Amino acid sequence: MLFSCTRHITAGPFAQFPRAGGVGTLIAACALSSCSIAIPMGASSESALWRGRSEDVTGSIAKPAPKLSRRLDAEDLRRAMAALGTALDPQGSGASVHWDNPQSGAKGSFTPTGQPYPIDAKVCRAFTAEISAEESVEKIQGHACREKSAEWALTEVKAVNKG
Incomplete structure (x- = not known):
């Protein structure tokens, strides 16, 4: 692409930058996004959570087993x-x-x-x-x-x- 100096100067404050195509916009969007993903690695990939079971789920406290009587040895x-x-x-x-x-x-x-x-x-x-x-x-x-x-x-x- 060739641009003339007169076009850049007269086109406004952002005219000195050529228009970004669709690819440039996509790259900029990906770079500015803050997506993340957890990928299991090593021993943690063997956890029950990754196999679809909930044994490794945290955030809750299990109820203690009930006691028959506190008076019994x-x-x-x-x-x-x-x-x-x-x-x-x-x-x-x-x-x-x-x-x-x-x-x-x-x-x-x-x-x-x-x-x-x-x-x-x-x-x-x-x-x-x-x-x-x-x-x-x-x-x-x-x-x-x-x-x-x-x-x-x-x-x-x-x-x-x-x-």
């Missing part, structure tokens, strides 16, 4: 959870199962309520419980679930209002 809890497993067994009689720990004096019982039900490839069941420890009695309602051949895990525990 480790041995009390071991005995109580064994009784809970027996009470909730889908092949069991559905009757109350009692437990006690003669060393601490803690004791209690679990009674399944309702039939077992499936959730996310787990078997779950509701229960009521009565726990006596440290000279107090707690009445509890809850739910527990287990995977095949696994221990029962508490999913919900709440105190029953008295009266």
